[in-house]
Amino acid sequence: MEPAVPPSSGCSPRTALFIDAAYLDKLCTGPWAHGGAPLALDMRRLPALLNDGVRPWRVFYYHALPWRSDPPLPVEEAVFARRAAFVAFLARDPRWVLREGRLERRGGRRPGDWLYEQKRTDVQIAVDLVRLAWRGEIQRAVLLTGDSDLLPAVEDARAAGVHVSLRYAPGHVHADWLSACDAGEPLLETQVRQILRAPRSPA
Numbered sequence: 001m002e003p004a005v006p007p008s009s010g011c012s013p014r015t016a017l018f019i020d021a022a023y024l025d026k027l028c029t030g031p032w033a034h035g036g037a038p039l040a041l042d043m044r045r046l047p048a049l050l051n052d053g054v055r056p057w058r059v060f061y062y063h064a065l066p067w068r069s070d071p072p073l074p075v076e077e078a079v080f081a082r083r084a085a086f087v088a089f090l091a092r093d094p095r096w097v098l099r100e101g102r103l104e105r106r107g108g109r110r111p112g113d114w115l116y117e118q119k120r121t122d123v124q125i126a127v128d129l130v131r132l133a134w135r136g137e138i139q140r141a142v143l144l145t146g147d148s149d150l151l152p153a154v155e156d157a158r159a160a161g162v163h164v165s166l167r168y169a170p171g172h173v174h175a176d177w178l179s180a181c182d183a184g185e186p187l188l189e190t191q192v193r194q195i196l197r198a199p200r201s202p203a
Contacts, residue, residue: 013163014139015051016056016140017050019061023144023172025038026172027169031172040196049192060097097128122150129157130156130160132162133160139162141164142165143164151176166184167185168187169188170188
């Protein structure tokens with residue numbers, strides 16, 4: 001496939017960001033945290049970081065609320081409430097479009113054997129990307145993800161003339177991604193640490 005024509009430097013193309021929350025959360029709790037507390041990002045500043053300092057037209061954020069048992073444990077309720085409040089905060093910005101998937105628990109009967117997997121969000125990303133591309137609503141798409149299941153949707157968006165860029169953490173992306181996009185740019189820990197959320201002042 002011929003690559004999509006890069007956006008003109010003479011004007012700002014209509015850009016949509018597609019953020020895979022599970023991918024971002026995994027980085028903030030894993031390699032970027034270095035065994036310490038998870039990184040708490042100022043999400044209001046993240047879109048400009050991903051889009052070369054420019055506010056995008058829309059930010060699509062794909063997430064799943066935390067797992068709760070039936071009946072839920074007190075700690076599960078607390079975690080769920082914090083995440084729900086965070087999502088509600090993001091939704092106040094009209095540029096943000098939130099898509100909610102589902103968290104599924106797999107494994108044995110003991111807590112140590114459980115695995116949690118975010119479902120449906122890859123389909124939601126693919127649908128949004130292809131729909132916006134073929135309707136001519138965007139000229140450029142920037143994705144923060146590592147899910148190779150999205151590659152067919154990326155190919156379809158490029159066929160519609162959309163310039164597709166990938167932001168990724170080095171060592172945490174499928175190898176096929178870099179050849180599937182028009183451009184790929186690493187998102188480095190040093191960059192992310194520049195947009196950490198300021199600690200709250202003690203009461």
